[in-house]
Amino acid sequence: xxxxxxxxxxxxxxxxxxxxxxxxxxxxxxxxxxxxxxxxxxxxxxxxxxxxxxxxxxxxxxxxxxxxxxxxxxxxxxxxxxxxxxxxxxxxxxxxxxxxxxxxxxxxxxxxxxxxxxxxxxxxxxxxxxxxxxxxxxxxxxxxxxxxxxxxxxx
Numbered sequence: 051x052x053x054x055x056x057x058x059x060x061x062x063x064x065x066x067x068x069x070x071x072x073x074x075x076x077x078x079x080x081x082x083x084x085x086x087x088x089x090x091x092x093x094x095x096x097x098x099x100x101x102x103x104x105x106x107x108x109x110x111x112x113x114x115x116x117x118x119x120x121x122x123x124x125x126x127x128x129x130x131x132x133x134x135x136x137x138x139x140x141x142x143x144x145x146x147x148x149x150x151x152x153x154x155x156x157x158x159x160x161x162x163x164x165x166x167x168x169x170x171x172x173x174x175x176x177x178x179x180x181x182x183x184x185x186x187x188x189x190x191x192x193x194x195x196x197x198x199x200x201x202x203x204x205x
Contacts, residue, residue, distance in 0.1 A: 065136050076131070077128045081122075092145065092153055122145075126138045140161050142160075144157040156198040
């Protein structure tokens with residue numbers, strides 16, 4: 051074998067290895083990774099929003115309607131770059147606060163607690179008419195006064 055053929059064979063092998071490694075599944079963990087000691091140290095009735103913020107940091111999400119619950123969420127997924135990732139694990143730490151801002155309850159959820167939901171496919175009807183592009187175009191004729199932007203039209 052010549053030196054050139056050895057190099058081209060090595061280059062071909064390297065390109066195959068790189069191509070296959072790009073297809074390998076990738077495991078990714080995102081979000082808040084719970085520190086079990088810090089979460090266990092949160093005491094209902096004693097800790098407040100500020101002390102939770104100091105020990106756990108900013109929550110991943112808050113309750114939609116009452117803002118009295120904070121959620122610290124982590125998610126681990128796996129998948130190849132060309133695939134929709136498959137969820138392997140999800141951990142949620144939910145902290146509820148009372149009206150005074152003190153912690154009332156600390157709850158933990160895992161993938162075992164997850165529930166599949168089916169979103170409703172209906173659409174909310176809107177009042178009015180559908181406006182076509184042509185109607186928009188002709189509807190705008192005569193609405194422009196020719197004054198430069200930022201200036202009021204003359205007398």
